[in-house]
Amino acid sequence: MKILVLNCGSSSIKYALYNMDDKSVMTSGGAERVGLEGAFVKVKLPGGEKKQIMHDIPEHTEGVKFIFSLLTDPEIGVIKDLKEIDAVGHRMVHGGEKFNKSVLLTEEVLKTFEECSDLAPLHNPANLKGVRAVQELMPGLPQVGVFDTAFHQTMPDYAYMYAIPYELYEKYGIRRYGFHGTSHRYVSHRVCDFLGVKPEEQRIITCHIGNGGSVAAVKFGKCMDTSMGLTPLEGVMMGTRSGDIDGGAVSFIEKKLGLDADGISNLLNKKSGVYGITGISSDMREIEAAEKAGNPKAILAQNMYNYRIKKYIGAYAAAMGGVDIIVFTAGVGENQTGMRAGACEGLEWMGVKLDKEKNEKVRGEEAVISAPDSRVKVVVIPTDEELMIATDTMNLL
Known part of the structure; x- marks a missing residue:
C-alpha cells in the first residue's frame, strides 16, 4: 500500500510518499514560495540525492499537480501511475473541540473543519486547499485528516480552561488546545516500544523542541x-515566539509602541x-556558537531557553504525581546536547x-541518555509525524 502525506502551509507544500508494506519513504520533498516569485520544489530521491527544481506555483492546486508529476517523472519519479497511490493523509492544524482522532475527510467533516478556521486563520485554510487540490486532480481518492490538536483532547477541563469569563469559552472556544500533537503521540508511544x-x-x-517548541504530560497513554494554548504562542521560549508572557505586559507594550492586535501578534x-x-538568529545552532564565543545575549537566551523547559518538566512531574520517562525530540531536542543537559540540570x-x-x-x-542508576529514563527519540499520518491513513481505509 502506498500513502502520500501532504502538509500544506500558507506558502509551502511538504510531501512524502510511503510504501506501507515496510513503512519506507519512497520519496519526499516540498514546494516553497507558493503564490510568490521564485517558487521551487526540493526533491529527495531514493538514493538520498537532493534536487531543486524551479517552477512557477501560483496556488496550491498547481503545486500539488506539479508534485504529482514529479512522482511519476521518468527520471526522478518512483511510481509509474498515480493510481498506485491508495490514499492521501493530510496534516490538519486546528481541529478545535470537533476532532479527537484522525478521520476520513468527507464533505461534512471538511465543513466542520472550516468552522475551526477562526482558531488558525493562516493554517486551516491552507490545509483545506491541499485537500481540495487532491479532490480536483484525483476525484474519489480517499483522504484522511490528522489533527495537530487531537492528541491533546484528553486534557481535563481544569487543565485546558483559562481563568477568564466562562462565556468566552462558550461563545468563542477560547481554551488551551495544544499543538505538535501528532509528534507527542508518536514519541510517547515509540519510546515505550x-x-x-x-x-x-x-x-x-x-x-x-524545535524552532517551535512544546512540552506535554502524557499519563498512562x-x-x-501541554504547554501551547489557544495558539502556538504560549509555553516555552521558542525561536521567534515569546512563549509565556504576562497579559498585562502585552497591553503595556501595545500602548508604548502604539501597536494594534496584528502588530502585537507579529x-x-x-x-x-x-x-x-x-538579535542574532532564531537558529539554536547559531546561538550555541555565539554562546561559546562569549556573547552575553546568547548566553542569556540559552539560559532562559533551558530554564523554561526545565520549569515545564518539573510542573508536569508534579501534575502527574511523578515521572518515569522524559523524551527529547524535534530538531533542537534531537541534536542540541547543551539544551538537554541544561534542561535536566538540577532535577x-x-x-x-x-x-x-x-x-x-x-x-x-x-538512545537512552540517562545514567544506568537514574530512576527516570531520559531518552532521545527522533519524531516522525509523517509516518504517524501515513499509519493513521492506512488504518482508516
Whole structure:
C-alpha cells in the first residue's frame, strides 16, 4: 500500500510518499514560495540525492499537480501511475473541540473543519486547499485528516480552561488546545516500544523542541496537559515566539509602541523568543556558537531557553504525581546536547541523572541518555509525524 502525506502551509507544500508494506519513504520533498516569485520544489530521491527544481506555483492546486508529476517523472519519479497511490493523509492544524482522532475527510467533516478556521486563520485554510487540490486532480481518492490538536483532547477541563469569563469559552472556544500533537503521540508511544514498557503504565514528559517548541504530560497513554494554548504562542521560549508572557505586559507594550492586535501578534510570534533576546538568529545552532564565543545575549537566551523547559518538566512531574520517562525530540531536542543537559540540570532530586558522556554523543538517533542508576529514563527519540499520518491513513481505509 502506498500513502502520500501532504502538509500544506500558507506558502509551502511538504510531501512524502510511503510504501506501507515496510513503512519506507519512497520519496519526499516540498514546494516553497507558493503564490510568490521564485517558487521551487526540493526533491529527495531514493538514493538520498537532493534536487531543486524551479517552477512557477501560483496556488496550491498547481503545486500539488506539479508534485504529482514529479512522482511519476521518468527520471526522478518512483511510481509509474498515480493510481498506485491508495490514499492521501493530510496534516490538519486546528481541529478545535470537533476532532479527537484522525478521520476520513468527507464533505461534512471538511465543513466542520472550516468552522475551526477562526482558531488558525493562516493554517486551516491552507490545509483545506491541499485537500481540495487532491479532490480536483484525483476525484474519489480517499483522504484522511490528522489533527495537530487531537492528541491533546484528553486534557481535563481544569487543565485546558483559562481563568477568564466562562462565556468566552462558550461563545468563542477560547481554551488551551495544544499543538505538535501528532509528534507527542508518536514519541510517547515509540519510546515505550524502544524501552520495552507499556504506555498505559508510564508517566511520560515529551519535549518537542524545535524552532517551535512544546512540552506535554502524557499519563498512562493519554495527554493530560501541554504547554501551547489557544495558539502556538504560549509555553516555552521558542525561536521567534515569546512563549509565556504576562497579559498585562502585552497591553503595556501595545500602548508604548502604539501597536494594534496584528502588530502585537507579529511582535510576539515573529520578533521575540531567542531571536528577540539575541538579535542574532532564531537558529539554536547559531546561538550555541555565539554562546561559546562569549556573547552575553546568547548566553542569556540559552539560559532562559533551558530554564523554561526545565520549569515545564518539573510542573508536569508534579501534575502527574511523578515521572518515569522524559523524551527529547524535534530538531533542537534531537541534536542540541547543551539544551538537554541544561534542561535536566538540577532535577536530580526527582530521580533524573544524565549520563553526560552519552548525551554529548547522541544526535538524531534513538538512545537512552540517562545514567544506568537514574530512576527516570531520559531518552532521545527522533519524531516522525509523517509516518504517524501515513499509519493513521492506512488504518482508516
